[in-house]
Amino acid sequence: MALYLLQAAIICYLLSVLHITTQNEEWKSATATYSNDTNGSIVTEGACGFGDLQKTSYGGKYSAGLSGILFNRGSTCGACFEVKCVDHILWCLQGSPSIVLTATDFCPPNYGLPADYGGWCNFPRAHFQISKAAFSDIAHEKADLVPIQYRRVKCERKGGIRFTITGSVYFLQVLITNVGLDGEVVGVKVKGTRTAWIPMGRNWGQNWQCNVNLLGQLLSFEVTTISRRALTSYGVAPETWKFGQTFEGKQF
Incomplete structure (x- = not known):
């Protein structure tokens, strides 16, 4: 038990050092x-x-x-x-x-x-x-x-992460902005009311997309940054969302 606690403490320390180095x-x-x-x-x-x-x-x-x-x-x-x-x-x-x-x-x-x-x-x-x-x-x-x-x-931001939804009925594109701490996003997932979590690919810059029609569904997003911190914002966009709208989620 003591050895396990020591190993856990060492891992936590190394992770904290890695995070500090990143920032x-x-x-x-x-x-x-x-x-x-x-x-x-x-x-x-x-x-x-x-x-x-x-x-x-x-x-x-x-x-x-x-x-x-x-x-x-x-x-x-x-x-x-x-x-x-x-x-x-x-x-x-x-x-x-x-x-x-x-x-x-x-x-x-x-x-x-x-x-x-x-x-x-x-x-x-x-x-x-x-x-x-x-x-x-x-x-x-x-x-x-x-x-x-x-x-x-570290990036100091006011308010939550912002999700600007664009695209069409054939694909969903989301611009991710106002990300705190690392600022650099390396992974995004989206979840509709009637879907599991769907990985999104980088289109260009911080525009992410997936080839799924999610119109009429409540949308949640998971954002992962360069230091592998993940943050999930549930129910960010209501079922009545429209292309061109911006919604605000949680913040790191």
Whole structure:
């Protein structure tokens, strides 16, 4: 019995360490540039599918487009990164203040330019494209490219996870937004009133779909994040739900 309790304690400790590591990674090196936006937002329709960032809880100013190695084919959408300008006395603001950004878009490569001169998002460079408003919180605007350090951090969200239902009578598509803690969703399941749990596949960004007609059924969702935490929201969408509507579930 004592041996069993010791093994259980060790497992719990290792899991807690793994979770902490996932949420508070070591600082890594990258670069950052800013876009010449006029409204504080990177994009209104980014590669993550979040739509108009001015209307989401992420806040348009603190969104970021990631190079391919960080974007990870859309899996990283919704994740949070702490970023600070470092090692440049002319461009970085004094004290190296940091900001927290949400991954909302993909920064495409430009293989017509070298990686160290214009092709900032070429593989395998780690690069962040952020709004000018956010850039000015960590560096002087006259800089066009700055060295930074970044690390994954917990996402602080207000309210519950949001489920925006789109698609058609032939398939169900759901956009998952406002995910706390990890921010990064790696698995989604849906359950209708008359069905078992149905796994959904990633369509693009944080849009998930399944080829099932669930019209007229009460919908529940299970969301799994990168640290393998799962959260189930029962009865999120009523039987009268319609395409284009957004519903709110539980929060991590």
